Amino acid sequence: MKTRFWxxxxxxxxxxxxxxxxxxPRRRKEILSQIVSIGVExxxxxxxxxxxxxxxxxxxxxxxxxxxxxxVSMIPGFTGQFILRELGIAIPAMLLISKAGAAITAEIGSMxxxxxxxxLKLLKINPKEYLVMPIWIGSQVALVCLTLFSIAITLACAxxxxxxxxxxxxxxxxxxLEKLVSARxxxxxxxxxxxxGAVFPLVSCTYGFRCQGGAxxxxxxxxxxxxxxxxxxxxxDFVLTxxxxx
Amino acid sequence: MSAFFFELGRFSLxxxxxxxxxxxxxHNLRPIIAQTSEVTIRSLSTVVFSGFFVGGxxxxxxxxxxxxxxxxxxxxxxxxxxxxxxxxxxxxxxLLAGKVGAFTAAELGTMRVxxxxxxxxxxxxxxxxxxxxxxxxxxxxxxxxxxxxxxLVSVIGSMGFATALCGLNPLQFAQSIPxxxxxxxxxxxxxxxxxxxxxxxxxxCYQGYTATGGAKGVGRAVTxxxxxxxxxxxxxxxxxxxxxxxxxxxxS
Numbered sequence: 001m002k003t004r005f006w007x008x009x010x011x012x013x014x015x016x017x018x019x020x021x022x023x024x025p026r027r028r029k030e031i032l033s034q035i036v037s038i039g040v041e042x043x044x045x046x047x048x049x050x051x052x053x054x055x056x057x058x059x060x061x062x063x064x065x066x067x068x069x070x071x072v073s074m075i076p077g078f079t080g081q082f083i084l085r086e087l088g089i090a091i092p093a094m095l096l097i098s099k100a101g102a103a104i105t106a107e108i109g110s111m112x113x114x115x116x117x118x119x120l121k122l123l124k125i126n127p128k129e130y131l132v133m134p135i136w137i138g139s140q141v142a143l144v145c146l147t148l149f150s151i152a153i154t155l156a157c158a159x160x161x162x163x164x165x166x167x168x169x170x171x172x173x174x175x176x177l178e179k180l181v182s183a184r185x186x187x188x189x190x191x192x193x194x195x196x197g198a199v200f201p202l203v204s205c206t207y208g209f210r211c212q213g214g215a216x217x218x219x220x221x222x223x224x225x226x227x228x229x230x231x232x233x234x235x236x237d238f239v240l241t242x243x244x245x246x
Numbered sequence: 247m248s249a250f251f252f253e254l255g256r257f258s259l260x261x262x263x264x265x266x267x268x269x270x271x272x273h274n275l276r277p278i279i280a281q282t283s284e285v286t287i288r289s290l291s292t293v294v295f296s297g298f299f300v301g302g303x304x305x306x307x308x309x310x311x312x313x314x315x316x317x318x319x320x321x322x323x324x325x326x327x328x329x330x331x332x333x334x335x336x337x338x339x340x341l342l343a344g345k346v347g348a349f350t351a352a353e354l355g356t357m358r359v360x361x362x363x364x365x366x367x368x369x370x371x372x373x374x375x376x377x378x379x380x381x382x383x384x385x386x387x388x389x390x391x392x393x394x395x396x397x398l399v400s401v402i403g404s405m406g407f408a409t410a411l412c413g414l415n416p417l418q419f420a421q422s423i424p425x426x427x428x429x430x431x432x433x434x435x436x437x438x439x440x441x442x443x444x445x446x447x448x449x450x451c452y453q454g455y456t457a458t459g460g461a462k463g464v465g466r467a468v469t470x471x472x473x474x475x476x477x478x479x480x481x482x483x484x485x486x487x488x489x490x491x492x493x494x495x496x497x498s
Contacts, residue, residue, distance in 0.1 A: 045477060052484040059487065060332055067426060068320050078311060086307050098344055098472045106465050180314075215461035219352040219468060226344040226472065231296050238299045238306070242411065245310045 010206045016128030017136045017202065023129075030134040031141075038100040038135075039142025043149075045099065046092050050150040053091055054157030057082065062166060072166050076173045077180035079158040084185040085245055088151035090237065093196040096143055097229040101204040104135055105225040108208025109218040117209075128209070135201045143197030144190055151189060188244045195236060200229045253474065260452045264382060267374045281384025285346050286391050292341055297396035300337050301404030304328060309412045321414060323422035325404050330427060330435040334397045336483060339442035342389055343475040347450035350381055351471035354454025355464035363455070378455065382447045389443030390436060397435070434490045441486055442479050449475045 024031070058079045066072055108131060111117050120127045162168040204225045211221035304325050312318050354377065357363050366373045408414045450471045457467035 045473060048477065049480040052480045056332070056484050056487040060328070064324060064327060064426070068324065069315075069317070074315075081311050082307065085310070086303070094340060095476060098340075098476055099469075102348075102469055102472055106469065110465070215464065216352075216356070218461075218465060219348070219356075222465075222468060223345060223348040223352070226348065227292055227341065230341065230344060231292065234296050234299045234303070238302045241303050241306045245306060 006206065006210070009210055010202060013128050013132055013205050013209060014202050016126060017132040020129035020133035023133065024137070027134060031137050034134045034138025035141050037103075038096070038139050039146055042096055042099050042142070042146065046095055046146055046150055047153060049095055050088070050091055050153045051157055053087065054083070054154035055161055057087055057154075058158035058161040059165065062161075074176075075162055075166060076168070076176035079162070080155065080177040080181045081185065083154045083158060084151060084181055084189055086241070088154050089147055089189050089192050089196075091154075092146045092150045093143065093193065093200070093233055093237075094230060096139070096146065096197075097200050097204075097233060098226050100139060100142075101200050101229045102222045102226050104201055104204040105208045105211070105222045106218055108205055109211035109221045110215075112209060112211055113214055113217060132202070132205050135205065136198065139201040140194055140197040144193045147189060147193035151186075188240075191244065192237065192240050195240065196233050199232060199236060203229045203232055256456075257449065257452050257474075260455070261448055263374060264378060264448070264451075267372060267379060271372065271375050273375075273379070277380035278383045278387070281380045282387045282391070285384050285388035288349075289342060289345050289388070289392060290395065292345060293338055293392045293396040294399050296337060296341060297334070297400035298403040300333060301325070301329065301400035302407040304333065305404045305407045306411065309408070318412065318414060319418065320422050320425075321408060321412065322405070322419035323424075323426035325408075326401055326423045327426035327431060329400055329404070330397060330431050331438075332483075332487075334400065335393060335435055335438040335442055336479070338393050338396050338439065339389060339446055339479055340476065342385070342392065342443070343446045343450070343472060343479070346385060346388070347446045347471055347475055348468050350385070350447075351450040351454035351457075351468045352464055354378075354381075354451060355457035355467040358455060358457045359460055359463055373455075378451050382451055385447035385450075386440060386443040389439050389446065393436065393439040437490065438483075438486050441482055445478045445482055446475050449478060 058075070061078050061082060062072055062075050065074055065078060108117075111127075111131075117127045120130060159170065159173055162173050163170060207221040207225035207228070211217045213220075305321065308321055308324050308328075309318065312321055312324070354363075357377070363373050363377070366376060405416050405419050408419045409416055453467045453471035453474070457463045459466070
């Protein structure tokens with residue numbers, strides 16, 4: 001058991017989550033409470049982070065545009081596209097991995113080392129089905145909603161910067177934005193967020209189920225879960241960007 | 247919100263204590279070098295791997311935008327400038343916070359709740375000098391070393407991605423780099439990496455050093471360390487952005 005590969009555990013847990021999908025209707029309450037604990041409780045930190053990053057990125061892009069093309073007239077299109085396609089998706093995903101992902105690993109890991117998972121098995125409940133499914137569904141919903149929310153906030157900040165620093169009016173900005181940004185971009189954002197939200201809880205749960213060796217083991221598992229989750233997200237982001245962005 | 251300001255205040259006092267110890271005690275360089283090399287080696291593979299793919303993401307994104315204006319000649323310059331100025335320091339400090347910061351917080355927290363730090367104090371050693379200073383400067387120095395490695399890998403990686411995916415040859419990619427970057431760009435990148443490194447090191451040492459309440463408290467300290475580090479880094483990103491812009495705006 002100890003030498004089982006990480007990847008086989010990962011697919012084992014994904015299979016458990018998929019099998020438990022049939023229980024969704026009668027476990028609605030647990031899913032909702034996971035959405036609250038993963039999504040709603042991350043709302044303040046994600047709002048704060050996206051406000052700051054929106055301001056920074058729109059002024060950075062304006063500076064670069066000015067240097068490259070000697071005009072700031074393309075700021076709306078550039079910032080809008082960058083926010084919708086990358087920034088508004090990556091920032092909430094990264095923050096949610098280090099906040100909610102770490103919490104998931106710590107929770108399942110401490111259940112494992114205090115033998116609560118074995119207790120579940122004695123009750124003939126498969127912990128891989130019982131525990132993972134609400135987290136899995138909850139984080140998908142939470143991350144998609146948080147992504148849409150952070151896109152809205154970041155765009156509002158970029159609009160504010162464009163109005164205050166570069167002399168656009170709100171109407172000009174939104175007109176230019178409309179020409180360059182389409183519903184397709186929003187669709188791509190939702191797909192990306194959905195995939196990230198589906199992958200990172202499984203990574204975190206895998207590390208939680210694999211953790212061993214007391215309180216120290218939980219700490220190690222949490223660290224590894226955050227690092228692996230971030231790296232997996234970056235790679236998936238690259239692949240999806242290549243496939244979906246034209 | 248008041249909890250946040252409370253934390254910020256205690257964190258600043260902790261910083262003052264580090265500063266005080268730094269100025270008033272004699273130092274041995276060896277533990278700092280040992281910590282630096284340990285941190286660097288432990289995070290090198292992560293930083294290289296993710297630096298490579300972050301370069302790729304930026305290339306594809308910028309290419310999609312620039313292709314609309316037939317301005318693909320600027321791809322190399324924009325990409326390198328964005329990497330050095332913003333994305334590189336940010337990504338590397340996020341990864342450092344997750345990997346090294348959490349480890350440091352857990353290590354110091356365990357020492358605190360098992361009363362090893364009190365034992366050190368009883369033996370007449372200053373725990374801040376003995377435990378915190380080497381870790382603090384180790385993480386700060388390692389973040390600079392990792393930044394230079396990560397940037398090198400990601401610029402070369404994005405050159406490769408641009409050649410493979412966007413139909414530019416490496417020379418075209420490299421041609422526009424000097425147009426957007428110069429020595430001040432590199433300096434501002436390193437300045438940022440140093441500031442973020444100070445934040446990662448300070449927050450994680452502080453959270454570990456002040457952990458209370460058994461094994462559960464250590465877990466709480468680690469989670470708090472990760473959250474507060476990310477939050478402070480994003481805020482510092484805004485502040486340094488304003489400040490470095492003013493600096494560069496005057497010089498260029």
